[in-house]
Amino acid sequence: MPLGLSAPLNIFRESTINNSFSIERLDNRAMNSDFPGRLSYHRILLVEKGRGSITVDGGTFEVHGEEVFLLAKGQIYIFKASSVVTGYVICFGDCFWEKAPASASNCKAVLFNNAAVNQCLQPEENELQELQLLFQALLREYEAPAYNNQVDAMAAYLKIIMIKLANVRMTEEATFDSQDYVLYRKFLDLLSAQYKQLHEVSDYAEMLGVAPRRLSDLCRRCCRNSAKELITGQIVAEAKRALQFSASPVKEIAYLLNFSSPEQFSHFFKKNTHFSPASYRSQFISIGQ
Structure with missing residues (x-):
């Protein structure tokens, strides 16, 4: 059911992100919000541990842990009150993605062109561990002092993460040609x-x-x-x-x-x-x- 049918809701929009990219570590982060938000950037939320729920475009998903949520630009989301997440969140815009090698474009298309199908992925334990290492490496790169081609390096990490997530998407389904x-x-x-x-x-x-x-x-x-x-x-x-x-x-x-x-x-x-x-x-x- 859509949110807030008993009364009109305000919608907040994301503020501009420098270089159209950010990554953040979340440690028992309270995800409460008073109003739904409309995404200006694509978002990858890696949940190591968590509780609560998130509603995206009217569909509600429980937050348990060991899962990945993919939210596409333009979608509307809100976390249930008392929702808490430990993990990582990546935000990126299309202009940042253009810096990633073209060979990863199909992976992004599969994951984000019809985000509702891929809203919540549940990787196997070994896949989750591999993703955690990649998120950690990308966070270190993001927090490092600026240097030439740093943005290109971050885009390369994002490409690898996208490929790994696309493989999670594939292995979740029955084998096909x-x-x-x-x-x-x-x-x-x-x-x-x-x-x-x-x-x-x-x-x-x-x-x-x-x-x-x-x-x-x-x-x-x-x-x-x-x-x-x-x-x-x-x-x-x-x-x-x-x-x-x-x-x-x-x-x-x-x-x-x-x-x-x-x-x-x-x-x-x-x-x-x-x-x-x-x-x-x-x-x-x-x-x-």
Whole structure:
């Protein structure tokens, strides 16, 4: 259920981060917040120990420990009161990521282009230990005195972390052919770029040169969701953001998301959220905050 349905909420936005990158050690850090936050940067939260819960775009996850939360730029999150975390948090912007070698771009796309699928990863003990060492090394680099190419070094560490996290994502699922995984990555890239214009599985299947059924099957094998569910999730998330952070009429939002009419958009939105666009807007957030 969306947060705060009984009353409008304020939303705070992240302040600008120097060089679009930061990493911080959290030691029994109280994660309480009075208002939900809208992310201006991608975030990787490695939880060694913790308690409480975090709600991201309406989905709630318990915080236990030995897990990794991935939050994409633009998502809205809030920690439950009394939530406490020991671990690390990395924040990075797209401009910082561009400094990372291009070979890691697919890993970032798989993890963050449809963040809802990868919101919480649960690495094996050996994977967690390896990630902890990488986070420790990156933190030392971040806190070291400035020197030439320091940003490039940090970007290289981030690339390695992203590759390791992508491998956690792969090993969580049943074994599948690597060619299917490459195709799945290509689908996520297309979806990230085209979801406002293209809403049908057949559209993406045609662009990828495969049958719609095969595309849906491989999506289920890779992330437990069908291709249609992934498309719908992207559209719903964008619609929520438009309703939350703009005063644009529902008619205009429907047009921007390529629905044939406001009525079609309203039916789609209510079917997937159980709220009409107008009700969601008025109950979830105070416009203009």
